[in-house]
Amino acid sequence: MSLELLDDLRERPERFIVGMMSGTSCDGVDAALVRVKRHGSKTRVKLIAFKTLAYAPPLRARLLAEKMDAREVSSLSFELGDIFAQAAVAMQEAAVENGCKVDLIASHGHTIAHYPPRRDHAGCGTFQITESAVIADRTGVPVVSDFRTRDVAAGGQGAPLVPFADWVLFHRPEEFVGCLNIGGIANITVVTPKLKDVFAFDTGPGNMPIDGAMRLMSHGQHHMDPDGSHAAHGEVIPALLEKLLDHDYFDQLPPKSTGREEFGEGAYLPQEIMNRSHFKPEDVMATVTVAVAKTIAQAHQKFIAPLHPLSQVVVSGGGARNKFLMKALKKELKPISVRTSDELGLPGDAREAIAFAVLGNESLCLRPSNVPGATGAQHPAILGKFTV
Numbered sequence: 502m503s504l505e506l507l508d509d510l511r512e513r514p515e516r517f518i519v520g521m522m523s524g525t526s527c528d529g530v531d532a533a534l535v536r537v538k539r540h541g542s543k544t545r546v547k548l549i550a551f552k553t554l555a556y557a558p559p560l561r562a563r564l565l566a567e568k569m570d571a572r573e574v575s576s577l578s579f580e581l582g583d584i585f586a587q588a589a590v591a592m593q594e595a596a597v598e599n600g601c602k603v604d605l606i607a608s609h610g611h612t613i614a615h616y617p618p619r620r621d622h623a624g625c626g627t628f629q630i631t632e633s634a635v636i637a638d639r640t641g642v643p644v645v646s647d648f649r650t651r652d653v654a655a656g657g658q659g660a661p662l663v664p665f666a667d668w669v670l671f672h673r674p675e676e677f678v679g680c681l682n683i684g685g686i687a688n689i690t691v692v693t694p695k696l697k698d699v700f701a702f703d704t705g706p707g708n709m710p711i712d713g714a715m716r717l718m719s720h721g722q723h724h725m726d727p728d729g730s731h732a733a734h735g736e737v738i739p740a741l742l743e744k745l746l747d748h749d750y751f752d753q754l755p756p757k758s759t760g761r762e763e764f765g766e767g768a769y770l771p772q773e774i775m776n777r778s779h780f781k782p783e784d785v786m787a788t789v790t791v792a793v794a795k796t797i798a799q800a801h802q803k804f805i806a807p808l809h810p811l812s813q814v815v816v817s818g819g820g821a822r823n824k825f826l827m828k829a830l831k832k833e834l835k836p837i838s839v840r841t842s843d844e845l846g847l848p849g850d851a852r853e854a855i856a857f858a859v860l861g862n863e864s865l866c867l868r869p870s871n872v873p874g875a876t877g878a879q880h881p882a883i884l885g886k887f888t889v
């Protein structure tokens with residue numbers, strides 16, 4: 502493998518790229534095999550295959566640990582490298598079935614710390630593990646990884662990075678489209694007709710407090726509320742809802758990003774939930790889920806509606822599968838049409854993995870792919886590091 506190979510790939514009219522992502526929910530790695538043509542605003546994308554490899558519960562628990570020492574970090578990085586490599590190999594097999602060959606792997610890795618620049622933060626940093634050397638070694642394919650650091654170095658939040666890909670996939674000549682991804686954290690991209698106008702930010706909590714509340718209410722038995730079925734049988738508890746909507750993050754102006762540090766269950770859920778007080782579990786689930794929908798709708802009301810009328814909101818991420826959350830979101834965002842990415846023909850679970858394939862393509866072409874209007878970076882930057 503050599504640098505000439507990257508030069509050669511850059512010159513090709515189309516490339517087959519595997520994008521891989523492990524989000525804040527720590528549920529598994531998503532891998533998408535994508536055919537990418539050209540680059541920049543002319544990029545064309547076709548999804549060929551997609552797969553999620555779920556993490557075994559002990560690994561998930563280790564990733565969710567409040568603290569880890571250097572040995573654990575290095576060990577986890579190699580273990581995740583192996584799992585990502587398995588997912589990449591599955592995509593290589595899918596490529597063979599489809600008569601093509603994987604040219605490049607774009608790995609977001611897994612975030613274990615994210616402290617973006619803030620006025621009130623002394624230090625800042627972001628740290629994604631998942632050893633790219635392991636992925637390159639197992640697959641024999643060059644890997645581009647570690648996308649967030651360059652944006653943070655350029656004064657940005659390092660997140661969200663999907664806006665460039667959202668624009669490539671969803672821009673319309675005369676419409677403003679909201680691309681909402683509900684992972685552990687929820688983020689929205691305002692896809693404007695012109696790429697230079699795109700902006701995006703993390704609205705705040707997504708599935709993270711829903712999963713956390715479910716874990717607490719079920720004494721660790723369940724890690725999510727399937728389809729929102731528990732929440733659907735509960736009543737909102739107004740006093741708790743008020744507490745959940747009272748957080749400084751919601752008033753902060755975009756660009757902004759957040760993570761488990763602010764919206765993990767220990768940091769965000771009120772004491773009454775943490776103590777499993779007298780509430781009915783379904784009522785807690787209804788309250789937390791409605792709170793998530795309201796934080797998204799309020800972010801729209803405060804920061805998007807005054808600038809652009811959205812024609813529709815397209816929802817992706819695991820949260821799109823939570824029927825109760827989708828219902829609450831439709832009610833809160835009325836009269837804007839709210840649809841899942843799946844309904845538009847693009848599998849919502851694959852969207853972030855596809856996005857990293859698109860970002861990897863830009864990095865390969867030595868083009869910047871952070872959107873300063875989304876991350877707050879001082880300048881556009883070429884993201885990622887190559888392992889060949």
Ligand SMILES: Nc1ncnc2c1ncn2[C@@H]1O[C@H](COP(=O)(O)OP(=O)(O)O)[C@@H](O)[C@H]1O
Nearest residue numbers: 524525526684685708725727728818819822823
């Ligand atoms: N059928 C479902 N019903 C409700 N919630 C779901 C369902 N499937 C996935 N989820 C939620 O989505 C989360 C995973 O979403 P994902 O988009 O992978 O997030 P991340 O990017 O943070 O990993 C799960 O932790 C769970 O909360």
Ligand SMILES: [Mg+2]
Nearest residue numbers: 524526528529
């Ligand atoms: Mg996930």
